[in-house]
Amino acid sequence: MDKFLAPHTPEAAAHTHLSENWFNWDLDHPSLNETLVAGCASYRAFDRYLSGADLFLLPRNRAELESILKRYSYDVIHNAIAKSRSTLQPGGYSRTISHTLSSYSSNLQRKVVWADMLAFTALLITAVGLGDTLASPFQVALQASNPNFLDKKWTSEGLEITQGLIVILSALLVPPTYHAFYTSRHDNDPKLPRTPNEIYDLNRQVTAKMKEVFTSKGIAVVPSLGNNDVWRPNSITNEFSQIWDAFIPFPHHQVFQRGAYFSVEVIPDHVAVISLNTMYFYDSNKVVGGCGFHDRNDPGNLQLDWLEVQLKSYRNRDMQFSFVEAIDLEFASVKARSKKGPLSLYDTLLNEFSAIPTKPKDVNYSDYAVVNTAPPVVPNPYLPSFRVFAYNVTGTEIRIRKQPRTTGKRKHGHHRGDHGDKDAHCRTPENQETWKCFLNETWYSDPESPSRSNKLWTPLGYAQYFIPDLENANKTHRPKFTLEYLTFPPRLLHPPTADGETDKFHYPIPPQYLPKSLQEPRVTESSKYAPYQMVDLTIPSWVELAQKLGAGEDKKLRKRFRKYMYMGGEEG
Structure with missing residues (x-):
């Protein structure tokens, strides 16, 4: 030069x-x-x-x-x-x-x-x-988020909270399992904007810790790409495929480089986790078309084509699967509806819960799905938190199908169901050229799946941990995670008898990670930490909880739900 x-x-x-x-x-x-x-x-x-x-x-x-x-x-x-x-x-x-x-x-x-x-x-x-x-990107992130907080409080690298969270999870989790994680500071500071180098370095540091604690022990880690992990334009997939190389199965590397989505068999031949790139589904992302009907090669449409292949493959093999993504599409839809109306998100949810039929014969569980949205770790407020799930692993002997299921030749395109009043919907001019009016495959639903009744791989419950007094933390008083609430009834946290066969009992949450009031088996009925009393996390159990909240007869339950929904704060 x-x-x-x-x-x-x-x-x-x-x-x-x-x-x-x-x-x-x-x-x-x-x-x-x-x-x-x-x-x-x-x-x-x-x-x-x-x-x-x-x-x-x-x-x-x-x-x-x-x-x-x-x-x-x-x-x-x-x-x-x-x-x-x-x-x-x-x-x-x-x-x-x-x-x-x-x-x-x-x-x-x-x-x-x-x-x-x-x-x-x-x-x-x-x-x-x-x-x-x-x-250190974590120092930069903390400086950008709240400089005054740093001046008065502990100013060591922000990895301390992340590392503490990961170490706790390593003690709680038993392989095989998966953990969804996406990281980068979540502020929008025009004076100190995120840069590609900072985003990559943040992810490298967290990835290294996840590999040390989980991957090295055979525990699958399933990250998903978040909107704060990208840099305009959407051209970072090659770098992330290298950073997350240990997490992405080799056959999926090329797919990830194209669109930042992949799937992992976290329990081979039994359970899979599909990591989606939900940013390709929105037309607010100007680099893509938001799954437009007339653009079959739109990145979002290509991802849905790929997803259809994955789902059919797993179903043919009698496997169970779940999704992990940065933006829960259904939750985003509910939140959008609340913003358009005069009601808060909490009141919008209660209204929708109250519309659920109360008689079991009137409830079609195929119309419902479970979406778990954990509290976000973002500034204003900054809410470090995580959930630990327990699953039914009874009878986990490997069952091999002699003959895989067969299906007809797959047609190109998306088959997203024909439920609803499709004829009336498609008679209106604005809806005639939309996906819904051209998709005719029957909506898939399995009444025998683990999401419908308690059996192998059914989620039984979870415990949510958070830092209640983060504002009081400093160099001498480190922040500590503590239990916020759990979904289990207290009686299921310990063996069924006082003298109990503890050697045969599998604790859903290790007692040492419970508050003192729940560490003893004598608490069997009620606890401020266990307001929901759910015996499992099947769709019928969630619908029952929603019905109780919608009815409004249990004021204490509603109060607890609202508190945990906002983690003690108010809706912004």
Whole structure:
């Protein structure tokens, strides 16, 4: 590059400085000026552009090129500022440089003359390029989320909470099982935006810990891609396929690279988990079409085609399966309905619960499905939490089918069911060219599945843990996870008899991870930690709970439900 630069020009000086002092900026007397800062930024941004990193569409005109280079340059300067602030990495830059870079970042965005620099080197000058090395991403994330909180509280790496959570899970979980995990800071700080390097590094650190604690013991880990793990445009699947290489089965790598979805047989030939990329299902994602009817090659439609193949394969093999995704589609639908009306999400749910028929003969369980939405770990509020499930594993001897089920030749397209008043729906002009009016395969439902009655692989219940006093945590008083509530009746937490055959009893939740009031078998009826008293988590049990909440006769139950729904807070 230097041979294209006239000697003694500002551009040549910036190139020389960047080449000779890549990792050796003067820590005591930084010789920075706006021209030098701008010049260094230009090379880092243009170098990334030439490499094609994170480039989804080639620019078609000068304005698009400027937009791409500006985005790359923002990455460079914020990475540099993050590193200069770091006290955790060896060789962190001085506070003087940090202050200088921060002040120049805002000035450069206003002062730099784009036309001159682009015309001379086709480079964008807006920020400073000091290299790709980030400060600890967790420190950056915490700083961006709540600087005042960090000044007063514990400021060590944010991995402490994550590592604590993973260690607790490792003690509670018995293989084989799966854990869905997606990570990256969830704020939208324009002064310190997420960058691809930070997103990748966050995921690498959590992935390393998950592999150490779970994968090394044969426990399957099933991550799903979340909206905070991506960087516009949607071109990060190759990098994540490498980061999550240990989690993605080899036959699914190519599929994941194409669309960031895959499936795992967490118990071979018995139970599978399907990780979906729900961001391909929404037309608010401008890179995809939201499963449009007229675009059969839309990424969302291709994912549904792939999903249909997976489901038929698992059904033919008599396997059970569940989904894991960043956005629960049904929950998002309920939340959207509540936003359109005058009612809160809580009241919207109660209204829908009250509409459920109360007589068993009037309830068609095929119309219902269970969606588990755990509390999110996001700032404002920041709610670190997790759930531990127990399953029915009675009679887990491997059963081999002599002949697999056979089906007719598969037709291309999506077969999402014909339930509802389809004729009336499809007579309206706006609905005539929609998926529902062209899908005619019978809705699949199995009354003998573990979701309908308690049998092998039925989920029996879960316990939810959280940090109740996070705001009081500091360096000397570490945050502690504690039980918030569980779905089991207290009598099922211990052997059925007082002297009990404990050696044959499988505790759904190890007693040492229960509060003292539940560690003794004498508590059999009621507890503030066990308001739901559910004997299992089948669809009939969930419908029964919804009916109780909809009826409104048990005020205490409603109060507890609302508290746990918002984790003690209020709806935002």
